[in-house]
Amino acid sequence: MKAMLRYLISLLFYQKNKKKTEEYLKEAHNKVELSDFEGAIQDYDKAIEIKPNYASFYYCRGIAKGRLSDTGGAIQDFNKAIDINSNYVEAYTLRGRAKYFLEDCIGALQDYNKAIQIDPNCAEAYLHRGIAKGGLPAIYLENISGGISAIQDFSKAIRINPNYIQAYLLRGISRSFIKDYNGAVQDYNKAIELNPNYDEAYYFRGEAKLELGDKNGACLDWSKAGELGYIEAYDAIKEYCK
Numbered sequence: 001m002k003a004m005l006r007y008l009i010s011l012l013f014y015q016k017n018k019k020k021t022e023e024y025l026k027e028a029h030n031k032v033e034l035s036d037f038e039g040a041i042q043d044y045d046k047a048i049e050i051k052p053n054y055a056s057f058y059y060c061r062g063i064a065k066g067r068l069s070d071t072g073g074a075i076q077d078f079n080k081a082i083d084i085n086s087n088y089v090e091a092y093t094l095r096g097r098a099k100y101f102l103e104d105c106i107g108a109l110q111d112y113n114k115a116i117q118i119d120p121n122c123a124e125a126y127l128h129r130g131i132a133k134g135g136l137p138a139i140y141l142e143n144i145s146g147g148i149s150a151i152q153d154f155s156k157a158i159r160i161n162p163n164y165i166q167a168y169l170l171r172g173i174s175r176s177f178i179k180d181y182n183g184a185v186q187d188y189n190k191a192i193e194l195n196p197n198y199d200e201a202y203y204f205r206g207e208a209k210l211e212l213g214d215k216n217g218a219c220l221d222w223s224k225a226g227e228l229g230y231i232e233a234y235d236a237i238k239e240y241c242k
Contacts, residue, residue, distance in 0.1 A: 021047050028060065037064045055084035059091050071098050089119045093128065100132050108132045123160040126153045127167050134174055150174045165194045169201055176208050184208040199228035206233070210240060 028043035044061035051057065062077030078095035081088050096111030112129035115122050130153030154171035157164050172187030188205035191198050206221030219241035225233035 021050050024050075025057075025060075028064075032060075032064060032067075035067075037067045040064045041068075053084055055081040055088055055091070058084070059088065059094075062091075062094065066094070066098060071101055074098050087118050089115045089122055089125070092118070093122065093125050096125075096132070097128055100128070105132050121160050123157040123164055123167070126157040126160070127164065127170070130154045130157070130167075130170060130174075134170075134177075148174075148178060151178075163194055165191050165198065168194070169198070169204065172201075172208070173204055176204065176211070179211075181208045181211045185212070197228055199225045199230035199233075202228065203230045203233050203236075206236065215240065 024043045024047040028040040028047070031037070031040040031043065041061055041064050044057055044064065048054070048057045048061070058077040058081040062074040062081065065071075065077060066074035075095055075098045078091045078098065081091040082095070085091070092111045092115040096108040096115070099105075099111060100108035109129060109132050112125045112132065115125035116129070119125070130150040133153060134150030151171055151174045154167045154174065157167040158171070161167070168187045168191040172184040172191070175181070175184040175187060185205055185208045188201045188208065191201040192205070195201070202221045202225035206218040206225065209215075209221060210218040219237060222233040222236045222241065226237065
């Protein structure tokens with residue numbers, strides 16, 4: 001009888017805590033939608049206090065910290081999530097992005113490699129590994145071999161997700177760097193096909209067209225990029241479209 005009573009009490013306690021945790025998580029997610037990241041972190045803190053061994057709670061709190069530019073805090077939370085779940089692909093990928101932001105390219109590559117090892121079809125990991133390999137934007141212009149290797153990763157991301165707009169843009173930039181301007185234009189074309197308002201794609205397509213001798217086409221693309229809000233396009237127009 002006592003054993004049954006203890007079981008019922010523990011069950012009620014579990015159900016109560018589960019309900020409270022779900023409420024905190026719901027509140028946190030709602031606050032993230034409203035860009036109230038500080039409030040979201042407070043709710044994630046409460047959820048973690050109740051259930052400290054749930055990797056996803058740390059992962060979500062890490063995202064919120066990242067949005068507040070607390071990159072170090074975000075990495076700590078991703079570390080904890082990975083400690084709890086060593087196969088947490090998303091945590092490796094976001095930790096890699098955070099490390100890259102802190103210019104730890106080697107650490108970022110290690111995390112992307114691990115994410116890909118766990119899930120060979122993680123398009124996001126290939127995309128960001130390509131960025132790290134190419135050194136975009138920090139050392140990209142000094143790293144030809146990295147640029148070529150980056151193209152391979154962007155291509156893999158596209159094979160996994162044929163509608164990955166950012167992968168087309170970045171592969172186009174990488175192709176421009178190795179002077180494959182025709183290939184770059186094709187990638188920018190695809191990015192614009194997927195998103196006709198992609199200002200960056202118009203801008204970089206304009207640069208590639210200029211290299212191919214299509215000055216009029218370049219100026220038209222820069223004009224469109226400027227209309228869509230890419231301010232740097234007007235500098236190119238002033239220099240080349242007189």
